[in-house]
Amino acid sequence: MRVMVFVKATEDSEKGLFPEPWTSEMMAAMGRFNDALRDAGILLMADGLKPSSEAKRVAFDGPGRTVIDGPFAEARELVAGFWLWEVKDMDEALAWVKRCPNPMYGPSEIEIRPLYEMADLP
Amino acid sequence: MSAGETHQAIEAIFRIEQARLIAGLARVVRDVDRAEELAQDALVIALSEWPATGVPANPGAWLMTAAKRRAIDAIRRDKMRARKHEEIARDQDDVSDDADAIERAMGDDPGDELLGLIFTACHPVLSADARAALTLRVVGGLTTDEIARAFLSSEATIAQRIVRAKKTIAKAGLDFEVPRGADRAARLSSVLEVIYLIFNEGYAATAGDDLVRPGLALEAQRLGRMLAGLMPETAEVFGLLALMEIQASRLAARTGPDGAVVPLPMQNRARWDPLLIRRGLDALARAEALGGKDGPYALQAALAACHARARNAADTDWRRIAALYDRLRSVMPSPVVELNRAVAHSMAFGPEAGLRLVDEIADADALRDYAPLPAARGDFLFRAGRLAEARAEFEAAARLTRNLAEAAFLRARADACG
Helix, strand or coil, rough: CCCEEEEEHHHHHCCCCCCCHHHHHHHHHHHHHHHHHCCCEEEEEEEEEHHHHCCEEEEEECEEEEEEECCCCCCCCCEEEEEEEECHHHHHHHHHHHHCCCCCCCCCCCEECCCCCHHCCC | CCCCHHHHHHHHHHHHEEEHHHHHHHHHCCHHHHHHHHHHHHHHHHHHHHHHHHCCCCCHHHHHHHHHHHHHHHHHHHHHHHHHHHHHCCCCHHHHHHHHHHHCCCCCCCCHHHHHHHEEECCCCCCHHHHHHHHHHHHHCCCCHHHHHHCCCCCHHHHHHHHHHHHHHHHHHHCCCCCCCCCCHHHHHHHHHEEEEEEEECCCCCCEECEEEEEHHHHHHHHHHHHHHHCCCCHHHHHHHHHHHHHHCCCHCCCCCCCCCCCCCCCCCCCCCCCHHHHHHHHHHHHCCCCCCCHHHHHHHHHHHHHHCCCCCHHHHHHHHHHHHHHHHHHCCHHHHHHHHHHHHHHHHHHHHHHHHHHCCCCCHCCCCHHHHHHHHHHHHHCCHHHHHHHHHHHHHHHHEEEEHHHHHHHHHCCCCC
């Protein structure tokens, strides 16, 4: 199964605050984690997202299309980065996420969302 | 890590570590079966300890240490038994020497060990079927039952195949090392062959009423990606990976709602998986950059890429495909390649070109009772307007194929000849 794994943003990441030397150490650890994902054959793609201050939203309401400029509130609901993995089941995805280095300086969350598969579609 | 991990979570961690555990242990004990047992012992210990202590920071190293302790205990017991038996007094120091020997044999590079296990499980001393079953078991971590279901075989048959393979490896005294030097290329092609065999068993099921068994294809892709991670400078590994990714991108489009095969030109390209196509094209570019553009898998991947790049069937660059087949037949001569080459030439230069090439190979032994031969001939004849002859070929092909969905497709083509 494919899962999208979201690294959620924090107030700091939204402000673009990445304290050193913590950030360099995290990036090195994250590089090793990504190597392990690749060597296990589960990594399909990965990327980091810029803070929502550089983002735009388009609100849909009937024919209406309203553009909303970032930054957006509720930092912890926003996404700061993602992976796409091919795993056997959610247990495997969980086991991998748990060994991910802390992605943020303070407390943070990673969310695992299974993708729709052929078998789920009508 | 918090305490109170469930057995399910611990087993998931074990599945991640299993192949590397077996690889590291096999190198020491020189016995796949024993290595598997030791890894299982480590799992049992983890299942009893981790729920209380929580998962250790480096679960892989923890499991390896637990398994090594079991190995040392066993050596110690064997020594005691031998001592009693032979009535030879030996120093206790021997045991710590053994422990040191185990430490030394545990390589510093777990990736290298895993690669060694893959090369050993795919050793040419084993039959292709045995290589596939053993690789899925010890590298892929599939259970015997899962492998049996994937190959439409019985659990007993697969279990026996794996036991025999392990014995053959032990008897041959294989060393679980990555081959170096002149041996390496031949051994690598044995590995690639096994992975592609597993892929094809999933992608183009040769028997049964399911046209594709995507589980096996996924397993092969995973092995291919793993191998690409472990051998980042080896062109043909990327050639094979590219081939599998691009072919797998069509899985969803390959069967209709009724389970019938949808041939490539009629597939809904919107259902091709763009991510896998991109990954496939990237892997192909990597293979070519490493100087591997004329490798057999890279050439086949380049062929698959021609289809992947065409927005619709009419846009397909058949001249390029025909030219690629001209090269492939010199790298990988086979009647099947010749047949596909005939199909490509028929698309590039007309059905008569196809008929001419197919007639040159019609007597090949390998193509006797091979359904795609009359199926291709039927197609050339149909396009040349020779409908009665085409019908006979399609009917012959339908009788030959073991795949039920494919037979239905061929009978429909026969009926379309009027």
